[in-house]
Amino acid sequence: MQALRLTLRQKRRAISHSNREKFAKRLFSQIQELTTFKRGQKIAIYLPNDGEIDTKYITNFLKKQDFSVCLPILDNKILKFSKVNRHFKKNRFGIKEPISTQILNAKQMNIIFMPLVGFDKNKNRIGMGGGFYDRTLAFTKCQQNYKNPKLYGLAFDCQRVDRIKTQTWDIPLDAVITPSDIF
Numbered sequence: 554m555q556a557l558r559l560t561l562r563q564k565r566r567a568i569s570h571s572n573r574e575k576f577a578k579r580l581f582s583q584i585q586e587l588t589t590f591k592r593g594q595k596i597a598i599y600l601p602n603d604g605e606i607d608t609k610y611i612t613n614f615l616k617k618q619d620f621s622v623c624l625p626i627l628d629n630k631i632l633k634f635s636k637v638n639r640h641f642k643k644n645r646f647g648i649k650e651p652i653s654t655q656i657l658n659a660k661q662m663n664i665i666f667m668p669l670v671g672f673d674k675n676k677n678r679i680g681m682g683g684g685f686y687d688r689t690l691a692f693t694k695c696q697q698n699y700k701n702p703k704l705y706g707l708a709f710d711c712q713r714v715d716r717i718k719t720q721t722w723d724i725p726l727d728a729v730i731t732p733s734d735i736f
């Protein structure tokens with residue numbers, strides 16, 4: 554698993570600047586096909602790190618439409634979420650987090666767009682290895698027919714692998730969206 558994670562991270566980082574731009578735009582078009590955003594929804598997204606697919610087109614669109622756009626905040630071993638504002642600080646991985654007194658739980662989000670290192674066609678996910686998203690979203694497994702939050706993984710097509718061997722704590726996604734496919 555660790556070796557696969559490193560290979561996929563290298564692949565992700567190796568994508569050229571011009572391809573990154575093209576893929577980020579296509580990803581945005583795909584998201585518009587998949588989702589109709591509803592007024593007042595709270596939507597969690599991420600700031601790209603380690604070569605992750607860029608979310609700027611999605612974020613700009615959502616901000617213009619006055620959605621509540623939130624980013625993850627490390628809170629010990631889980632993630633909380635805060636609305637984006639002008640004030641940021643870097644977390645221990647060097648990723649910017651909003652500075653805010655309004656801290657929300659994953660349960661309060663309507664949609665969580667999450668980064669991933671690898672995925673398969675069954676919508677299983679490999680992350681950076683911290684288990685942060687898995688721990689944060691563990692509650693979704695105990696709740697039958699839960700509606701919120703919807704979990705959408707965002708990735709380049711080259712991050713797809715044949716089959717991910719799942720662990721008991723892994724949380725399957727509702728969809729994985731790439732520049733050219735929706736799984």
Ligand SMILES: Nc1nc2c(c(=O)[nH]1)N(C=O)[C@@H](CNc1ccc(C(=O)N[C@@H](CCC(=O)O)C(=O)O)cc1)CN2
Pocket residue numbers: 599600601602603605625626627632645646648668680681682683684685686
């Ligand atoms: N953009 C983005 N934000 C995110 C995540 C993410 O995967 N991507 N996270 C998703 O969980 C959380 C942060 N988790 C992370 C876990 C590991 C590393 C990382 O770079 N690990 C290094 C070791 C760094 C160190 O130990 O200091 C590595 O593995 O090389 C980064 C983020 C919250 N925010």
Ligand SMILES: Nc1ncnc2c1ncn2[C@@H]1O[C@H](COP(=O)(O)OP(=O)(O)OP(=O)(O)O)[C@@H](O)[C@H]1O
Pocket residue numbers: 678679680681682683684685686687688689691720722723
């Ligand atoms: N619900 C949970 N409760 C306790 N520990 C957990 C839970 N989920 C994951 N972990 C721990 O987190 C560690 C990393 O898990 P894993 O390799 O699946 O992370 P990941 O999915 O790649 O990372 P992330 O979720 O941050 O993107 C595992 O060693 C596991 O023990």
